[in-house]
Amino acid sequence: MLEFENLGYAQTLAQAIVNTLHEPLLVLDSDFRVLAASVSFYRSFQVEPTQTIGRMLFSLGDGQWDIPALRTLLExxxxxxxxxxxxxxxxxxxGLGRRTMLLNARQVVYEHGPNTTILLAFMDITDRRRIEREKALLLAQTEELLRQKDTLLKEMQHRVANSLQIIASILLLKARAVSSAESRQHLQEAHQRVISVAEVQRHLHATTAIDQIDVGAYLTKLCASLASSMVGESQPIGIEVNADPGQIGSDTAVSLxxxxxxxxxxxxxxxxPAPRSDGLIRLSYKVDGDGWRLTVSDNGIGKGGAAPAQPGSxxxxxxxxxxxxxxxxxxxxANSAGNGLKIVITRPGSVALGPTAA
Known part of the structure; x- marks a missing residue:
């Protein structure tokens, strides 16, 4: 250990160490009188050494350090x-305005002698606290905007559902009023399509997710709804759903x-076309990497044994x-097992959808 010839050398070294610190630092005696101060202290609080050294901390400047919280800390x-x-x-x-300071204090007790020294370091965190308040305010504003968006979205969904129901009712009334069998059939088909769109929207909006939909639960509920609305007791038709677990975007879910x-x-x-007890429609959704395959098949009359046909017009x-x-x-x-019909829709993996993709 370096030995000093006198106390003056030790004081000079101590002051040099204090001055190298980036943060403001005071060295106080047991009576809170300033023994030394770092250059950063003078610079940060705009004071001179002659106004600082030897004076009580609480009387520095115009009493700016006579802060109750600081007295509590030191005393x-x-x-x-x-x-x-x-x-x-x-x-x-x-000269500085309202500032927020973070204080760290240490009491130094010497092995030989009754005196003690207090090291008091200051860190100006005013800007940090301001940024934190701004972030908290921004977060609160964002949460409020999201809440408003959610409210507006629910209101819009409610209005869309009501509008679809009104349109469906009008189409059904028109279908009953027209005398042409062909026009009646077209209106009834349009009515059913509007109802199906309403069902798709209802199932999507029943989920708590914003953009990701549980595809298995979604397709199961959708098919159950279709079965309850279209399958009667006179023509019992079962609908089975077998879907791999996974999430899909709400836009893809709408199209599916x-x-x-x-x-x-x-x-x-x-x-x-004729009542039968074993009528069955099977829906399968299989995931292949980031692609998928949707299959809808039945054990109905199919194409009458004809070669696989292209979809109609x-x-x-x-x-x-x-x-x-x-x-x-x-x-x-294609024809499915049991002479029914099978429709297979395949989306290969890594397909980039265009700007008009649903």
Missing amino acids: TIIPERAAMDGFEVEHDFP GLIVTELVINAIKYAF GLGTAIVQSLVKQLGAAIEQ
């Missing part, structure tokens, strides 16, 4: 604990829901084909 806490970290003080300092609705409705309406088929294209998928139609 009560330090004697009991010998150290204190992170003691926060907020005060109006002349509309596709499934069209295919299931067509199967219910056309695959079983009706409105329902046009809707399905358009949605399949938007999803970047491909559609195939």
Whole structure:
């Protein structure tokens, strides 16, 4: 250890060490009189050494350090604990304005002698606290905007559902009023499509997720709803859903829901022209990496043993084909086991959807 020839050398070294510190620092005696101060202290609080050294801390400047919280720290806490970290003080300092300081204090007890020294370090955290308040305010504003958005979204969903129900009712009334059988059929099909869109929206909005939908639960509920609304006691048709677990975006869910609705409705309406007890529609959704395969099949009359046909040209088929294209998928139609019909829609992995994708 370096030995000093006299106390003056030790004081010079101690002052040099104090001056190298970036944060303001005071060295106080047991009576809170300033023994030394760092250059950063003079610079930060705009005071001179002649106004600082030898004076009581609480009388520095115009009494700007005569802060009750600081007195508590030095007179009560330090004697009991010998150290204190992170003691926060907020005060109006002349020439500086209102500042927030973080104080760290240490009591130094010497082995030989009754005297003690207190090291008091200051950290200006005014800007940090301001940023934290701004972030908290921004977070609160964001949460309020999200709450308002959620309220508006629910209101919009409610209005859309009501509008769809009104449109469906009007179409049904018109279908009953027209004399042409062909017009009546077209109006009834339009009515059913509006109802199916309403069902898709209702199932999507029943979930608590904002953008991700549990595909298995979604398709199961959708098919159950279609079965309850379209399958009667005179023509019992079962609908089975087998879906791999996973999440899909709400935009993809809308398109899938509309596709499934069209295919299931067509199967219910056309695959079983005569009542039978074993009528069954199967829906399968299989995940392949980031791609998927949707299959809707039935054990109905199929194509009468004909070769696999391409999808027809009706409105329902046009809707399905358009949605399949938007999803970047491909559609195939074939006879299924039991001479029924099977529709397979495949979306390969790593397909980038275009700007019009649903």
